[in-house]
Amino acid sequence: MRVTDEISGPVRTFVAVGDSFTEGLADDPGDGVYRGWADLVARRLAAIEPELAYANLAVRGKLMGQIAADQLDIAANMRPDLATLAGGLNDAMRPSCDVDAVCAQLEHCVQVLSEASRTLVMFRAIDFTKRMPSAKRFQTKANQINAFIDQMAEKYGAVVVDLHSLRALDDPRMWASDRIHMTHEGHRRVAEAVLEALGHQPTFDWRAPLPPAPKPLPGAKTLSDLRWLVAFLLPWIKRRLTGKSSGDGALPKRPELTRVV
Template sequence: MVYARYVAIGDSQTEGIGDPDGNGGWRGFADRLAAHLATVAPDLRYANLAVRGKLTRQVREEQLDAALALRPDLVTVVAGMNDLVRPSFSAETVVSNLDGMFAELTATGARVASLTFPDLARLSPIMRPLRHRVLDLNAGIRTSAARHGVVVVETFGYSVTTDPRLWSPDRIHASPLGHARIAAAFAEVLALPGSDNSWSRPLPGARTATVVRTVTEELRWLTSSAAPWLYRRVRRRSTGDRRTPKRPTLVPVNPPASEPA
């Protein structure tokens, strides 16, 4: 299928945090997927409504209507990580919000794609308590997606998805390589020309995790990423406060030569 209007909604992963664009902004998997789509449909128009720090409820309340108004024929919905790491997490609530978005978007005839979350316990020992949350959330995503005909990128069963090289130092956002793999995974489930399952293959040259290295990396993560996150939570602040989408309207991925790139 050739898509003409692609809209991405979600949180920081969709915004592209962790994947610098070289101009002071962020690229990310959605931008990369749009570029792939544009190789098939050069006139593709693309909007990215995602804002970092948003909970799934906020994505539904703040982005869904805007996405529907753009009348997309393809939508990616990626949200839930910010819910997952909060003490108040409820898989039922997150899935309910995702289900509502899936229902409204697919009712328009749009193709909708989402993903499950990887086994975070394999990424960091500190994240092991989150494993049951990931399992519950993924089960709900699969059930909801099947109900509405949403295609899903499965990340949980692949060891590469928890390779540290696919993640930024904060372990919340994908690295440039990680964003590239996510884009390739979406391309595969959408059966785009030139796509395959190579995104799921392990990276060569995996490091052996020693006790000293593991302890050192965990301490570094606690001070550089976990502590600032906890500080924002105490102050009831979010990285997405007062931020607006980076690409709020549908514009060409490949602008005419007369327009600025």
Template sequence: MSRTDPRYLRYVALGDSQTEGLGDGDEVAGLRGWADRLAEHLVRHSPGLHYANLAVRGRLAREVRTEQLSPALALQPDLATVVAGVNDLMRPRFDADEVAGHLEAMFAALTAQGALVATLTFPDLTRLIPLARPLGSRVIALNARIRDAARRHGVAVAETTGHPVVTDPRLWSVDRLHAGPLGHQRIADAVAHALALPGSDDSWTRPLPHESPASRWRSVSGELRWAGTFLGPWLGRRLLGRSSGDGRTAKRPLLLPVRPRQDTADGRG
């Protein structure tokens, strides 16, 4: 299906917690997330669209490939999104070439079957998490490889890097690792723009209204609270060899119809 005829029948999303929708909804009411929001955008122009979301939190790029690629191919999507690598970035042993290799293998397999594929680059985590400063060079390296792999396979790339609004804390949930509702909407809008979908534009890059910065004391105390509430448990899971996705399966493994939904710009229904 060409980008000049943006009508889709089958959209399949592959990835980890961001694509699953953490930070947008909850376990009781259900998770929404940017892939759901993109599907809701698509169905307005593609009546009859069916959508599956195979993403599972905590998955490394290798695991996304081994667990999700075959089911995705079996669903024969004409549109797929592949977003993975952040969990790899945060592991002690990180190999940008290895991670990008898994992503490229998914790009190649999906595009070879005729799907249009979209992905995105990752923001500078150090602007959200000062303690993550050592990861800055990893993000740059992985983003460069994602762009190269995408170019080789005709994959659309939503370039989140270079836009200051992407690291505005108001787009992120309190754990700073997952987008909040507004952030998920911006990601969906970025991918829609990269795909040149009807009704999409670059408004997702625009900054939010100015907000006075927090005092130094509030910033320091906030960092300490964040470390105790989120960083500590995350490190504990790593030391024990556990993942937040242990025992979990995809929230939407089958292609199901999508209902059109109208939202305000900030993600509130």
């Protein structure tokens, strides 16, 4: 993980750009609005700087090109002290993914946001293969995007949070029933990783594994796999075949800079 030497001045404005990872799926506090790591980072920063204004433009299901088209200019015009950018996994999961095109879109986003913000944070995407061996079919593309993110961080002076090497996220309990979005505990650890990368003292050991899990009942994994197949995998395949996205019609949860309460 590359960590900033020192943040110059207080963070009074923070804008988050990306897809479901940044929107906060599936960290549901029960009020119908997903929370997620970016909200947790904003709350911690607001405790330091009460005037902090925060916007979250991320929308689930968005590809890198859509992030660039729909969110980039809005974020740049906010001229934030802190910006975060995460995307590319939705592209990598598609068989037709053109990695070179995704990287070109990514560099455009990095260039614009690094010029518009004082600090830009990016992520080396999570390694799904330890928990889901079937993910190997798209992990190669994700790894290429990760390597490009490292290059962009070096070129534009961005901060990189390395989630790819965070082995605590291999634990299935960090993940919701759809197996691709984190629970609150997963988001809590990502938030702590971001804050540490920004130079803040961590409040707990976010790298530590969870306590050992109870031994599962016989047949529990098979039943879980069947439920996942019916409830999540088949609908995902249907959306790919019909050209639809989980983010169709969805709007950002915090489209404008507003104070964090």
